[in-house]
Amino acid sequence: MIRYLLARLLTFLPTFLGVTLISFAFIRVLPGDPIIVMAGERGMTEERYAELYRQFGFDQPLVVQFWTYLTGVLQGDLGTSYVTKRPVWDEFFALFPATLELSLCAIIFAIAVGLPAGVIAAVNRGKFFDRALMSTALVGYSMPIFWWALLLIIIFSGNLGWTPVSGRIDLLYYFPQVTGFMLIDSALSGQNGAFASAVRHLILPTIVLGTIPLAVIARQTRSAMLEVLSEDYIRTARAKGLSPLRVNGLHALRNAMIPVITVIGLSVGTLLAGAILTETIFSWPGIGKWMVDSIFRRDYPVVQGGLLLIASMVMIVNLTVDILYGFINPKIRARK
């Protein structure tokens, strides 16, 4: 197991290098000049422009610029934002908990609803529930996220007034950041109603962000379950006189989990990187919004560093999924 882990960590190196190179190249291919953007409408003198040009190292050949960046990254220095003058690392970790909290809530919501729904659909294959669920899942999968978000806001925030429109918590409450997770911090603060407020702010973004993973998980669970339910060992389990709950929920589901875990892992990856729309709509102060703003400002270090960190998170999630396989199916453990 340890050897397998080390081998997997080694494969991270080329991926890591690739991501570094691509993010470095990608932002420079975009038209636009960070210095001009910084200057804004006021403009700046030729001398000042040349000075900044040298300061950011743009006068060096691209290969040298990349080498300087890469050696910095390997020493844990992701650079400093052109705009805020703060280290990219600090900015990322100030905002990342918000994204992580939202992503985790969304994936938990997607699993909690999608997994049982997929199991029930498979067990009742071809019946009303199955058809209704699969059609709903298809709609959920194909729906434009921004439209779905606006629809929910209009109904639940506008008409019914049950949920807030944006932000992470009501402005009434102020307490120090301890973990960066609003749910935990608000509960720790001990202020009356703070936790409830944090929860109410999370509901709509969670549903919006969780909708696509929910549909994907439900469909994947159903198809994996259908395959497993026709296996000989399911007949054996039923021949033992076990209850349908135990046969379907333990004997079948455990075997069906491998492909489901795979899509869950992939979903977590896309959630971390893809919360951009949801964060923008709900003014959620996470890395999605931060990345979009940085791209518009041509803030090279932030875009490079942000992409690299997000890619690292996705790699870690994938590794976790691979390790989980072995826990679920001992046969895979043996092959490693």
Add this chain to the structure above:
Amino acid sequence: MALLSIRNLSVDFATAAGSFRAVDAMDVTVDPGEILAIVGESGSGKSVAMLALMGLLPWTATVTADEMSFDGQDLRAISPRTRRRIVGKDIAMIFQEPMSSLNPCFTVGFQIKEGLKKHLGLDARARQARALELMEMVGIPDPARRLNAYPHQMSGGMSQRVMIAMAIACRPRLLIADEPTTALDVTIQAQILDLLTDLQAETGMALILITHDMGVVAETARRVSVQYAGQKVEEQQVGPLFARPHHPYTSALLAALPERATTRILPTIPGVVPGQFDRPRGCLFAPRCAFADETCRTTPPPVQPPEIGRARCHYPLMQEGRG
């Protein structure tokens, strides 16, 4: 009183091309402690009939019967929940493919103990003791270590032994073995059959052995029921059946045994079992039968009296040996 009594059992499958009858008017009677062999080639409805008894058929199947009772209890009338208290406890079943019949995600011990907890309510310590005892009964060496093994760590013969241990865990009164040796090596086949007959003698349970192998029948069974295209065509004690088969199909099956061959090339039965679309009007065996005439092809045959092996035939064979 018979332990198991099934009369006029029919099973139909709903398929995309209409309904298909897999079991047609089948009768099965088993007395306590008896060994009954059900013989027939692939597609003759042997396994489906037994799965219907266990309630293990998929939802596309429709089961009808005039009688289906176990130990005096009508299995047609009880709820699935009540049936699950009988299935796995008083009636147990083992299957053809031992390797795929065990769940790859759980240890052997877990899968054996599951039934003990559900049906007998044993505590953890009692379950462990009984599981060890069962593993010894089915001849698995080093049982304590094997209980923690996963199915992929075991051979086919070993897996079938585990399946048997699992099946007899709650001391069933009827064990159904559905082609238990077909997927195994020849040397292992004999071991598993010996194990089954030994266990049967030891525990006094009844045993239904489903097979297509007449050699297996001769070695183990006392009574034999021959099945063809969903129907029972003949039923006799094993000795008389081998000596005087009354149905031409039984006779042809026996003639195909290598031990009985008189020519260099083994005799075969031409053709295949009729399927969904080519079911004959008269006797189902008529297209493949050497003795069939116009009556056989147009009129379904009567069932002959017990002296003539309940043969479903217009012209049952009466002389010694081959017809």
